[in-house]
Amino acid sequence: MAEENRHIVFVCSKGTLDMAYPALIMGWAALGNGIDVTIFFTFWGMDLITEKRIDHLEIAPVANTSMKMGMMGVPGNLGIPNLMGALPGMTAFATGMMKKKIAEVEAPPVREYLQMLVDGGANLYACKMSVDMMGLKKEDFVEGVQDVITAADFMDKTEGAQIIFI
């Protein structure tokens, strides 16, 4: 009976809107199934926990070969030409479209989703080197970020866990 509970760790290293969701979705599913969840935010992933950035995550159509006009109901395999994607307003346009798609599947915005995970018992940590490099302080983070930790601390906290790098 002394068996240790399953523990999944997500390393969030990306700060784009689309890459914010995998850890949220899988982390939420894990918590719902009684699995311990830890999320470590590093480099661009710091945006997901930074108060000033969390509501302003974006997705750019430039150099995104998977973003096809099919998402907007245009038939075929037509992409958004990079030259067009570089025009002012195109990133905002793509972001708006992605947010709409996310809402359509009833997934909440990143801030609310992250709060759900915190309420469900997820442990959030920020990367020390990223914090130093980006000039951030613990006060810059959303509620629920427990601590700023080093890579060595991360190794200690994740012993025996399953780790997913995003």
Place this chain on the structure above:
Amino acid sequence: MATRTIAGKEVQVNDEGFMTDPAEWNKEIAVEIAAEEGLAELTESQWKVIDFCRAASADLNGKSPTLRQITTGTGVTTKELFSLFPKGPAKKVARIAGLGKPEGCV
């Protein structure tokens, strides 16, 4: 399809132990499954969640609603839900309410 006897009644269950016919469920069954899940006594708040899931499952093909559907539908907060059904409320609630696992991801 396997069957098992819960609270003196024979019911159908799938290989994960979830009941497959919501009509076979009753409150005594809920109490017995809850005890198996480590919940000695079901409180009013826990019944509120179970009753909501039972009602919502009619539109969900006999499946339990997702955790977010439960919190938005009942007004129970995420924190409360995780303390009412500790260690995995999604499966736990579905099992106690005699429903299938929720089909959504949120």
